[in-house]
Amino acid sequence: GNSVTQMEGPVTLSEEAFLTINCTYTATGYPSLFWYVQYPGEGLQLLLKATKADDKGSNKGFEATYRKETTSFHLEKGSVQVSDSAVYFCALSDRGQGAQKLVFGQGTRLTINP
């Protein structure tokens, strides 16, 4: 079946550091890939997405590229801010199965220190 594996957290960085959160996936079909972010006390919200190989999703300074050859969708940001502190979830949706089979990774807690 489909699955998503994220790097284990928590991750702690200083402000303006470079961020990478690794995400790899296993899928039997042709997945769309997502990064969701959960700020403290809030629900998840979509951060970015990519729907086919080599697509790059980007939003709020974050980027992730859909790499079919390495089955990866790593999240990156060049210079993090304290306000980026949150839990980040990588997710996969198989286009043949749709939203009802959205698969989440376990989440990576990110803390940015001033």
Place this chain on the structure above:
Amino acid sequence: EAQVTQNPRYLITVTGKKLTVTCSQNMNHEYMSWYRQDPGLGLRQIYYSMNVEVTDKGDVPEGYKVSRKEKRNFPLILESPSPNQTSLYFCASSPRGGTGVGTGELFFGEGSRLTVL
């Protein structure tokens, strides 16, 4: 404002006392779903609904019921709560629940933290 609204946000209850967590969305979305979030386990799907009167089990449906009588509402019912249902619950909706490119973009409520003693 487009949103998914859950109530209650926090609840402490006792084993066996029936409770309902309400979920309402104002975006006319067809698809709705319930998840629970537990430390180390990420999000796990409880039930989902493709449209009115159409519901189906997710990965962890035991101990839960749902109904979808109206498009906007999707309540989660715990008929006889037990301590292992202590968790953070999220309702989510999506414009499309069917197959196709890009499905999987969900809009989440703020969560309902449930404690069963």
